[in-house]
Amino acid sequence: MTAVRAAVLALLAAVCAPALAMEPLNDAALSSVRGRDGVSFDLNGFAMSGDARVSYTTPVGSSLYVEKFSASRSDNPLPFSDPYKLDIVAGAPGLADVINIAFPLNTNADQRWQAAYDWGVTADGVTREQGSVVVKDLVFTGGGLQFSTPQVNDGVAFGAALRMDIGQLSFQPRGRTDATEAMVLSGVHIGGVDGNGVFNNTPWMLANVASQPAVINALTDETGPRLHIGIDWPDARYGSGVAPAGGIVVDNISFVSPGQPTVDLGSSRIGSVQIQYLDIKFKH
């Protein structure tokens, strides 16, 4: 009883301890105060499947469809320990704030995706079922997306960084359950590289809202409004002025077919890719 009373007294003393005196903030101090809020979300154990079909039909009536999409993710032993993080962060000096979506660090590559979908093309009076695309052990390691206000023009500025490994990507014309007939890309790797074209275990920054912004908007030229996606020149005011380099490696490309020898085309790589400027305007 005495112990309990002592504990209660100690708690009361702590609660009733005099608060630190409040201090007024001057304008400079007030302007530097920022919220520290953010949102994190996880896709721990995510899985989906179904018969849904998405079709894109061109103005001339041909169409492309994707259907029966399935995806699932395996995870590390600690659920929700490595989530996606969405934060509003300060932009570079003179630039607007940035919505930053950071992908899981996934340091040990525990978060692995398995996915598959069927697809087909209808054109020139023919519908061709292309079969299935099957993705095994897709791993994203870090990277993410940024969104902000463009420095010039209207639209949305964005940044993107990618480090991705795929265990196997196969195109199976006879369906996802028949892997005996396929074009198979094994060990697909995309990520940042150093000056020698060697992967440096960092994401490849394809665009950055400050140092090399990408933008999506509608531009009007003499033919009317056009959907526009672009990546601007690297801006030395906010970075090195050099476009980051990324590498693309496929460990093996092969063709398998029942009753035929496997055709092995070995490995392929592009040691270093720098996108210095990209401007895509969709046609009318």
Next chain:
Amino acid sequence: MNSFHSLRSLWLCAALACCTLTASAQMQPLSEEELSNTRGQGLVALTNTSLGGYDFSKIALDADISLSANLRNMRLGEYTYGARNGSGADIDIGLMQFGRSDGTDAQRLVHISNPYFEFVYKNAADGASREAVGMRFGFEGISGDIGLKVNSLSGSMRVTGVAADGSAVLLDSHTDTLGGKRWDGACTAPCLSLAQLGGVTAGDAAGPSRDFWISVLKTGVQFPSAAGVPASDAAQAGIWMNWRDKLQALNTSGLVPPNLPKGR
């Protein structure tokens, strides 16, 4: 009662608005010329064709693209090829630079139209017996200066050039006895070898170069050509690059022009 009146007034206004809209939005006939100028806006263009026992499905981005980019150390198809192993890869390109920074602002960019993927299958009665043969990636049009350092090539390539003495020289993979498979570009003078090629100007005053593509195939395939474009050579198995239309050599010294970003 007041609320009933209000409701009735609202319906009347809506009906009036509808009538007004109907009157003002009457369809107008288009002349033949106006009709021919009317096009829908699409993101992709889709094509299904068949040729030589193969089915082709092509998905092209319906877009105009301007690009400055540098690709280094590109080695595609690293496997042993008994007839001629060469550098050990079907395509060995040390440098491929879209654009150049030592000229005018316009020369900084390369212009591309309708990049595409095309999937190839062996003809089959149904999906259950369809056979995957491969795919190709290409551009329906490309124009501008592309710096190149090609070590060896599996493909079909033709480039015209002007030698230092002013004479016309030609690089043509047709001169290779193996049809361009792992070709090192060597040739007997007078000619333009791959080693002498520092890049190409794609396209001319009449339009862009229209036959750049790279294929990945398990067997040789004759790809269909777009309307108005000469038939390309058949692609051989492995990784294969085709580029013959409207290419002029940037130089015959083998020097690749720089392609630095703006401000560097």
